[in-house]
Amino acid sequence: MQANGNANQRIARISAHLNPNYLKMEGSSGLQQVSCRAKGGAPGFKVAILGAAGGIGQPLAMLMKMNPLVSVLHLYDVVNSPGVTADISHMDTGAVVRCFLGQSQLEDALIGMDLVIIPAGVPRKPGMTRDDLFNINAGIVKTLCEGITKCCPNAIVNLISNPVNSTVPIAAEVFKKAGTYDPKRLLGVTMLVVVRANTFVAEVMGLDPREVEVPVVGGHAGVTILPLLSQVKPPCSFTPEETDYLTSRIQNGGTEVVEVKDICKSWGGIGNTINALDSHIKIPQAYAAVKFADACLRGLRGDASVIQCAFVASQVTELPFFASKVRLGRTGIDEIYPLGPLNEYERVGLEKAKKELAESIQKGVSFIKK
Numbered sequence: 001m002q003a004n005g006n007a008n009q010r011i012a013r014i015s016a017h018l019n020p021n022y023l024k025m026e027g028s029s030g031l032q033q034v035s036c037r038a039k040g041g042a043p044g045f046k047v048a049i050l051g052a053a054g055g056i057g058q059p060l061a062m063l064m065k066m067n068p069l070v071s072v073l074h075l076y077d078v079v080n081s082p083g084v085t086a087d088i089s090h091m092d093t094g095a096v097v098r099c100f101l102g103q104s105q106l107e108d109a110l111i112g113m114d115l116v117i118i119p120a121g122v123p124r125k126p127g128m129t130r131d132d133l134f135n136i137n138a139g140i141v142k143t144l145c146e147g148i149t150k151c152c153p154n155a156i157v158n159l160i161s162n163p164v165n166s167t168v169p170i171a172a173e174v175f176k177k178a179g180t181y182d183p184k185r186l187l188g189v190t191m192l193v194v195v196r197a198n199t200f201v202a203e204v205m206g207l208d209p210r211e212v213e214v215p216v217v218g219g220h221a222g223v224t225i226l227p228l229l230s231q232v233k234p235p236c237s238f239t240p241e242e243t244d245y246l247t248s249r250i251q252n253g254g255t256e257v258v259e260v261k262d263i264c265k266s267w268g269g270i271g272n273t274i275n276a277l278d279s280h281i282k283i284p285q286a287y288a289a290v291k292f293a294d295a296c297l298r299g300l301r302g303d304a305s306v307i308q309c310a311f312v313a314s315q316v317t318e319l320p321f322f323a324s325k326v327r328l329g330r331t332g333i334d335e336i337y338p339l340g341p342l343n344e345y346e347r348v349g350l351e352k353a354k355k356e357l358a359e360s361i362q363k364g365v366s367f368i369k370k
């Protein structure tokens, strides 16, 4: 005890390492909060993850810590962020990692950020739609976006929390209310369905998924997810059965994962071992989120021709938001591409997608305007 100091002092040392907001003040017995901006060791972008201790948040934090474009990584959550930060900060990559815990530290987590990634909120359980998450996640996204308006209104925002079809309009309304809205900087992350589409098409066609590009437009739930199989690169032709199978599998990929994980969970562990699925770590979801975040950072850096699909404010259809291919640049979205020629199957799908999307968008807008 002598050598290591008392418990408060030990906590203070650990906390100061993890969190620049907690520094042990000379002569004080406990922790005292002081304001301090995180400093990065290497040049690069400052990125905050809100919801960093969650199933997506943790692997996302690990992968962003490995990204050479990131110099400072802020990990914010309402629980467990110190443990996650301790772990991630031991990786010998360039980004400096800082921990932020609880609402009182939200603003410090956000000050000066170039990119804010939001996977905060509850995930689906079997039998639920993404829209069933609205009641809880709408309020969470609203609070986090209010923080962004105050602390980093020019940051690019990657919104992952579901239902994306409603949370993006919620974020837009919060930013509009604060007078900080820039539609070029707000992007709903739909990359995961593109990743799945590339994989499933590659499986059917016997191709390497890294060489396949499937544009997926519309939104991020059920029938609003519209893969444009007529525009796959390299050009492929599909039988009607293959088109039905692929469209349905891409639209229901999220549900497939939720259900299979739940079945595995019900098997339990072997003997007394803990079932790893209890932790709900979501690695491919984080992979997709990082693929998208990396594209945004490359755009910010000024790389040419960075093109990905995302759910954004759009004039591609009559709806105010729509997912389609966008080109990313130094200030966010530089260009939104039109849908291109659709076949009859896709035209029918588009009408279904727009009907559901219109309701989800309106639900998000009304949540803030009510």
Ligand SMILES: NC(=O)c1ccc[n+]([C@@H]2O[C@H](COP(=O)([O-])OP(=O)(O)OC[C@H]3O[C@@H](n4cnc5c(N)ncnc54)[C@H](O)[C@@H]3O)[C@@H](O)[C@H]2O)c1
Pocket: 050, 051, 052, 053, 054, 055, 056, 057, 076, 077, 078, 079, 119, 120, 121, 122, 123, 124, 133, 137, 140, 143, 144, 159, 160, 161, 162, 163, 164, 189, 190, 191, 192, 193, 220, 280, 282, 285
């Ligand atoms: N867009 C996509 O492609 C995609 C993919 C997968 C999951 N999701 C969505 O992402 C969300 C998170 O999924 P998950 O599996 O990581 O869930 P999770 O429950 O494992 O993690 C969510 C994290 O958010 C935190 N959180 C809750 N309220 C918060 C608040 N007010 N501020 C900050 N953090 C808060 C929780 O403490 C938790 O650590 C869900 O809504 C899920 O549906 C989206």
Ligand SMILES: O=C(O)C[C@H](O)C(=O)O
Pocket: 123, 124, 130, 162, 192, 253, 254, 255, 257, 258, 285
């Ligand atoms: O399906 C979900 O609930 C999570 C995510 O949107 C997914 O597509 O995996």
